[in-house]
Amino acid sequence: MPPNTALPTINRLVTTHNAEGKAVFSDAVATETPLTEAGGALFGLQYCSEQFPVQMNADQDIEAYQKYLSQPPGLVVDMAPGALSPMHRTVSLDYGIVLEGDVELILDSGETRPMKRGDVAVQRGTNHAWRNMSSDKWSRMIYILQPSQPLEIGGQTFGEDLAGMEGVRKST
Numbered sequence: 001m002p003p004n005t006a007l008p009t010i011n012r013l014v015t016t017h018n019a020e021g022k023a024v025f026s027d028a029v030a031t032e033t034p035l036t037e038a039g040g041a042l043f044g045l046q047y048c049s050e051q052f053p054v055q056m057n058a059d060q061d062i063e064a065y066q067k068y069l070s071q072p073p074g075l076v077v078d079m080a081p082g083a084l085s086p087m088h089r090t091v092s093l094d095y096g097i098v099l100e101g102d103v104e105l106i107l108d109s110g111e112t113r114p115m116k117r118g119d120v121a122v123q124r125g126t127n128h129a130w131r132n133m134s135s136d137k138w139s140r141m142i143y144i145l146q147p148s149q150p151l152e153i154g155g156q157t158f159g160e161d162l163a164g165m166e167g168v169r170k171s172t
Contacts, residue, residue, distance in 0.1 A: 005078050005138040007100055016059055026062055041077050041085070052146070075143040079103070079132040087129045091159060092145040094123035096130075101139025104131040125151040125158065 014026040108127040132139040151158040
């Protein structure tokens with residue numbers, strides 16, 4: 001059982017269409033997001049799709065998403081007080097949004113930026129780490145990832161490097 005983080009429970013609402021074409025809430029996806037411990041943090045998966053543009057006809061995206069529910073972790077991350085992720089890189093365009101707490105974004109150049117609730121970091125395949133700046137409160141971030149072409153810098157190609165974060169699924 002995950003530790004008591006004092007963070008609110010996240011509920012997920014997924015919409016679809018009934019046979020008459022009216023908008024309804026999908027019963028195919030549970031509303032409460034389960035959390036999984038991995039890589040020293042708690043992960044939850046709100047939603048994901050397998051292709052771009054998303055195929056929503058006949059609820060194909062919902063069907064694809066359901067298989068990911070048994071393959072955590074996901075894109076909501078709760079970090080313990082003082083937690084520091086390893087330096088890592090994803091092969092994706094990521095939007096990291098602080099939902100609760102104060103988080104520091106650390107780049108491999110040594111540059112850092114503090115982030116507060118509502119701040120957004122746009123990660124473009126850079127090598128980075130996250131740190132919960134609080135010594136006594138949990139923080140929560142949500143990530144939206146878009147796959148990208150392989151990253152080339154100065155003629156060198158960079159791949160994904162999750163720095164050994166056990167249980168953390170690759171972005172591609």
